[in-house]
Amino acid sequence: MIEGDKKLHPSLYQINTRVWLTELSRALNRPATLDDIPDAELDRVAALGFDWVWLLSVWQIGAVGQRISRGNAEWRREFQDTLPDLREDDIAGSGFAITAYRVSQELGGDAALERLRKRLRARGLWLMLDFVPNHTAVDHPWVMEHPDYYVPATEAQLAQAPQNYIRVVTAQDERVLPYGRDPYFPGWSDTLQLDYSNPATQEAMIAELLKISGQCDGVRCDMAMLVLPDVFERTWGRRPLPFWPRATRRVREQVPGFCFMAEVYWDLEWTMMQQGFDYAYDKRLYDRLHEGHARPVREHLHAGADYQNKLARFMENHDEPRAAATFAPAMHEAAAIVTYLTPGLRFFHQGQFEGRRKRISPHLVRAPQEAVDSGLQRFYEGLLSVLRQSVVRHGQWHLLECVPAWDGNGSWDGFIAWIWQSPYGQRRLVTVNYAGNQGQCYVRLELPGLSGQRVVLKDLTGPAVYERDGGDLAARGFYLDLPAWGYHVFELVTLG
Numbered sequence: 001m002i003e004g005d006k007k008l009h010p011s012l013y014q015i016n017t018r019v020w021l022t023e024l025s026r027a028l029n030r031p032a033t034l035d036d037i038p039d040a041e042l043d044r045v046a047a048l049g050f051d052w053v054w055l056l057s058v059w060q061i062g063a064v065g066q067r068i069s070r071g072n073a074e075w076r077r078e079f080q081d082t083l084p085d086l087r088e089d090d091i092a093g094s095g096f097a098i099t100a101y102r103v104s105q106e107l108g109g110d111a112a113l114e115r116l117r118k119r120l121r122a123r124g125l126w127l128m129l130d131f132v133p134n135h136t137a138v139d140h141p142w143v144m145e146h147p148d149y150y151v152p153a154t155e156a157q158l159a160q161a162p163q164n165y166i167r168v169v170t171a172q173d174e175r176v177l178p179y180g181r182d183p184y185f186p187g188w189s190d191t192l193q194l195d196y197s198n199p200a201t202q203e204a205m206i207a208e209l210l211k212i213s214g215q216c217d218g219v220r221c222d223m224a225m226l227v228l229p230d231v232f233e234r235t236w237g238r239r240p241l242p243f244w245p246r247a248t249r250r251v252r253e254q255v256p257g258f259c260f261m262a263e264v265y266w267d268l269e270w271t272m273m274q275q276g277f278d279y280a281y282d283k284r285l286y287d288r289l290h291e292g293h294a295r296p297v298r299e300h301l302h303a304g305a306d307y308q309n310k311l312a313r314f315m316e317n318h319d320e321p322r323a324a325a326t327f328a329p330a331m332h333e334a335a336a337i338v339t340y341l342t343p344g345l346r347f348f349h350q351g352q353f354e355g356r357r358k359r360i361s362p363h364l365v366r367a368p369q370e371a372v373d374s375g376l377q378r379f380y381e382g383l384l385s386v387l388r389q390s391v392v393r394h395g396q397w398h399l400l401e402c403v404p405a406w407d408g409n410g411s412w413d414g415f416i417a418w419i420w421q422s423p424y425g426q427r428r429l430v431t432v433n434y435a436g437n438q439g440q441c442y443v444r445l446e447l448p449g450l451s452g453q454r455v456v457l458k459d460l461t462g463p464a465v466y467e468r469d470g471g472d473l474a475a476r477g478f479y480l481d482l483p484a485w486g487y488h489v490f491e492l493v494t495l496g
Contacts, residue, residue, distance in 0.1 A: 010051035018365040033108030046123040049388035054128040057095025064139035066093035097137040097190040131219040135180025135191035196240035218259030248276030282311035294434035311344035330485035391426040411439030427492040433482035442477035
């Protein structure tokens, strides 16, 4: 983490920068830049308890990428589903088809970003930006100046798989290059694939990271696992030297504590952590919550603290469907309790609190008008108030055992329970019936000093208050009877 940031379990808010500025432009009746973001809005984000702001899509994109975005029929169908009144100027081009790591002039340029960063820092907020290691835009200057930075291809490959290759003209010659892609899907036709088996490419990308590290406090690295030696060789038949250990070390030599977050899949999270990443996406937890069964979630939460503390846990982001459109309301709340009240980085997405249902493609700069889900908004207000408490930001977390309430009652298997504790005696007991049916169980409270005490449990998310004998809790556990997707977040206080 960045020097001076002592929060063990921080929170991050992802903002679609271009959509945000489009909304501001409408209010101002003129094009808005980063300088137009109101201080009051930054105050609001800070007051919610966030530590990080991730500004999506601030970098320069090119005219060719924009033309490709506007002309791709499949993408356009997605855009029209999001915006039935789609206009050409809504499609600016993908924020991941980057021509230069300079802030787009439409956003105000590098100077406006630096001013915004200072305003964020004054409010205790750190700035995260994008880094796209796998590819560049098709109209990046390197295509003309350094075509050897890209994976070479042949005319035969172009003829065999035209969806994955393109013929380009460089300063030296005409050649075939592949679109950027992962091993399982066709190429992204607005990008070109960088060649990590070329040491010069790696040096050039490290230089880009060094530049970015002077403009922000951390980077979210797009599809970071694609440049791992094994993955790259499987995709391209060329084995590179490891990139990430050297890249993260070089950046931190210049900016100690600079933060790296990996977008990563295929159970490679631990691999990315070992290569220098502070955080890795926890897609596995998201998928298990989406499946709706408690046992796989519990099994996932048995991992060690050295792993869990470095997971970035989310319910949605710019790649995933909106949570409000994916989870039924009660299940949504239960999944959010599990996601955000377990260890690691708490990763929220703009529009999530209001229950937005339309995912916004990174190619678009406008969002549809949607009604606010007031019930979901109240839920998130309550959850964020809990997340601002020191015990769940700095405390120690421990998964608890749930056991049958009586012989033959299998509903205990739907429960997940854990406790947060601080050195100052604060305790928060979280219990969730992550199942579509009512359930009962006992939660074993492995806490010292309960015998001879009266224990008060006050739910911070609802009206429930219980007083129990500490000796009974120590001997039998805490009895729960919860409806489908029910939960409690208890403040636990012992009285002599």
